[in-house]
Amino acid sequence: MTKPIIEIENLSKCYRIGVSREPYLSLRDEIVKTTRQVSSAFSGLLSGQQHMSRKEADFWALKDVCFSVQEGEAVGIIGRNGAGKSTLLKILSQITPPTSGKITMRGRVASLLEVGTGFHPELTGRENIFLNGTILGMTRREVKRKFDEIVAFSEVEKFIDTPVKRYSSGMYVRLAFAVAAHLEPEILVVDEVLAVGDAQFQKKCLGKMGEVAKGGRTVLFVSHNMAAIQALCTKCVTLETGKVIADSDVLSAIRMYMNRNVDLTQNNDTALKKNTHIAKMIMTNNNGEYADSVQAGDSACFNVMCHIEDINARYSVAIDVYNGTGNRVFYCNSEVVTGTLFNISSSKSIFKCNIPRMPLMPGVYYVHVSLSQDNNRVDFITNALMFDVIEGDFWKSGRFVSGVNPPIFLVDHGWSVVNQ
Secondary structure, eight states, X not given: OOOOSEEEEEEEEEXXXXXXXXXXXXXXXXXXXXXXXXXXHHHHHHTTOOOOOOOOEXXXXXXXXXXXXXXXXXXXXXXXXXXXXXXXXXXXXXXXXXXXXXXXXXXXXXXXXXXXXXXXXXXXXXXXXXXXXXXXXXXXXXXXXXXXXXXXXXXXXXXXXXXXXXXXXXXXXXXXXXXXXXXXXXXXXXOGXXXXXXXXXXXXXXXXXXXXXXXXXXXXXXXXXXXXXXXHOSEEEEEETTEEEEEEOHHHHHHHHHHTOOOGGXXXXXXXXXSSEEEEEEEEOTTSOEXXXXXTTSXXXXXXXXXXXXXXXXXXXXXXXEETTSOEEEEEEHHHHHSXXXXXXXXEEEEEEEESSOOBOSEEEEEEEEEEETTEEEEEEEEEEEEEEEOOOTTSSXXXXXXXXXXXXXXXXOOOOOXX
């Protein structure tokens, strides 16, 4: 059996937090400290610096992480904020060393962890393309062969001879991704940095990563976009407080993650900064009971539970529903429907969006939700809810839609004939 291209064994990373580090001492200070062998406090006085008390605490960003990746696999890495995803990728990219454990990488790695990773700001886009190629161990001829393709994909032709320090964040990430994806590394590591680009470019990047994986290369992809994970990845690793809690097929891992993250404030930076935020979202069926699935044609209700600070303001909620391939299939906005904003009378309010007849084909869907106050968005959460649509008799005709090219939507309609 072929050995995995990535093997991770008992990988751990520990950071010291709440530590007041001793100040750097000159050679003279070190000599005084050593020869006199006095207390650290007195040594600090001799050097003209005060030593603060040390209160040490260990924070394990990763703890005994184990999994392997086969060549050609596209692996999603998911988890709430602080789960250890970015730390893992930084270790794999050799940006930071592990505290303990072993990593075996059998191939060249290209990483895109943050805007401009690996770029020299004073060099032009053209020069950085060749620099990155050299870092990956490629010859100038190899880079030159891919050069036009990289520039075309990045859409920065007009600025290719401009120093990248003058690029916008969007230009930076377009060129950085194009370089990482086209210079043929055996392993491509991509963090949520793609969120910097516009929606069209994100879709373009996902398509390219799919091509990379199908071409036999390996992709590690960290994202909070579950639809993107589902569309791209062949398996998924879920992290929680630095530990692996799932290493399985994509949908099983996503379901576990979503079921463990019902409280949206735990994975929502906005909620930590503002008192007005989205706290929870659930779907209920036509009996008003909690449900994680609905039959096509049956009714459903999306319940958005919010904590409101200013009850004198007016509010609206909008939801976007995406399918498993990352396409937005429908959009609901309370202001559009009601023609006005809601007045509320309680700091804990539930906005309800009723869908009389679920018009979607069987599949897995994801809901993004936003809360606005006086027409200004105050909170937005991606993947607030995951639900399944299962096969149903939408038209009450006893027939179900099937075929090799099924539609996305089911719509009510009627037929008649006019004979002339």
